[in-house]
Amino acid sequence: MHADSVVTERLLELRHALHHHPELGGREEETMRRIRDFLADLPLEVSPPFLGTDTVALLRGGRPGRNIALRADIDALPVTEETDLPCASEIPGVMHACGHDVHSAILLGAAAMLARCDFSGTIRFVWQPGEEKYAMGKALVAADALENPAPDDVFALHVSPDLPFGVVGCKSAAIMASSIHFEIDVTGQGGHGSTPEKSRSPILAAAEIVLGLEKLAAGRSGSALSVGILQSGAMENVIPDAARIAGTLRTVTEESSRNILAGMRMLCAGCDAHRETHSALRVTAEYPPVVNDPVAADLVRKSALATPGIGYREMTHPKMTAEDFAFYLRRYRGAMFHLGIGGGVPLHSAKLLVPDAIIPLGIGMMTTLALNALRGD
Numbered sequence: 001m002h003a004d005s006v007v008t009e010r011l012l013e014l015r016h017a018l019h020h021h022p023e024l025g026g027r028e029e030e031t032m033r034r035i036r037d038f039l040a041d042l043p044l045e046v047s048p049p050f051l052g053t054d055t056v057a058l059l060r061g062g063r064p065g066r067n068i069a070l071r072a073d074i075d076a077l078p079v080t081e082e083t084d085l086p087c088a089s090e091i092p093g094v095m096h097a098c099g100h101d102v103h104s105a106i107l108l109g110a111a112a113m114l115a116r117c118d119f120s121g122t123i124r125f126v127w128q129p130g131e132e133k134y135a136m137g138k139a140l141v142a143a144d145a146l147e148n149p150a151p152d153d154v155f156a157l158h159v160s161p162d163l164p165f166g167v168v169g170c171k172s173a174a175i176m177a178s179s180i181h182f183e184i185d186v187t188g189q190g191g192h193g194s195t196p197e198k199s200r201s202p203i204l205a206a207a208e209i210v211l212g213l214e215k216l217a218a219g220r221s222g223s224a225l226s227v228g229i230l231q232s233g234a235m236e237n238v239i240p241d242a243a244r245i246a247g248t249l250r251t252v253t254e255e256s257s258r259n260i261l262a263g264m265r266m267l268c269a270g271c272d273a274h275r276e277t278h279s280a281l282r283v284t285a286e287y288p289p290v291v292n293d294p295v296a297a298d299l300v301r302k303s304a305l306a307t308p309g310i311g312y313r314e315m316t317h318p319k320m321t322a323e324d325f326a327f328y329l330r331r332y333r334g335a336m337f338h339l340g341i342g343g344g345v346p347l348h349s350a351k352l353l354v355p356d357a358i359i360p361l362g363i364g365m366m367t368t369l370a371l372n373a374l375r376g377d
Contacts (some may be wrong), residue, residue: 020089175315
């Protein structure tokens with residue numbers, strides 16, 4: 001099922017407006033207004049915001065039945081756009097570099113199409129803020145935004161430059177990794193560069209920890225540990241008192257995360273013991289792995305094969321990127337899948353171009369999937 005030309009035209013205009021005016025997590029006021037304005041013409045029950053800028057809307061079928069939820073994320077990234085799109089971002093330093101403007105448009109189109117269908121049960125549509133960095137999906141689920149009635153299945157899509165245009169990629173079990181954001185504060189004793197023996201250099205300790213982190217993750221299948229920040233000092237002839245390390249740990253199981261975090265703490269303690277420094281490791285944000293239910297993942301496969309214009313590819317390995325849809329799947333049965341856009345430019349790139357033509361295909365896929373899930377197919 002595809003959106004008609006009038007709906008498609010409205011959605012393209014809306015997608016361009018969202019791309020032209022991107023908003024960071026928790027600040028998506030204009031985005032929320034545009035979404036709610038579109039929904040005003042549809043027979044949906046729209047809830048007051050749970051987190052300030054979210055939109056949750058319920059569509060009731062003609063008869064009792066199964067209940068499902070479909071989710072899109074709406075926030076942008078702190079990236080300066082480098083495309084030549086007519087609708088390129090007008091907000092300095094902010095861009096829809098992860099396709100969330102397209103996710104939002106696809107879900108609106110699916111809502112418009114499903115509102116015309118005869119079905120049993122209910123469909124809840126969720127436009128969620130703050131997926132990037134803030135993991136606001138966790139708070140939305142905790143606020144019971146998907147309850148009354150609780151869904152039997154939850155689904156979400158994410159555009160993917162790694163897949164050919166129009167090809168759905170999915171798998172059961174882990175499809176995306178966890179992402180644990182960590183910081184390590186190293187405290188020593190500063191001094192003059194001419195007498196390093198009188199100081200306890202936090203820079204040397206931090207360097208040793210960074211090299212140890214590299215060795216700790218090396219050779220571990222299904223894990224990736226990277227340091228993105230190493231900060232210390234302000235003058236070349238002064239040994240500072242402190243240093244800061246920050247990075248991410250990614251694994252495909254929560255057990256692996258716990259084991260590697262334990263190894264990181266032991267590494268810090270060992271370094272402190274012989275360098276006489278103090279290192280404090282703390283987790284600043286955590287996204288669990290995205291783990292698909294096998295029955296829900298098979299529904300995605302069957303729906304992709306039944307949707308005109310959509311292909312299907314069974315994924316063999318999880319992506320090492322993370323998504324806060326993981327918090328939905330911790331509580332409810334469901335699946336996330338990837339929708340190919342081709343192009344090869346990675347997500348979060350300032351040059352990312354998500355073609356408009358993927359929107360009607362995404363609408364068709366989400367509509368077919370919703371109806372199949374309602375029937376329990």
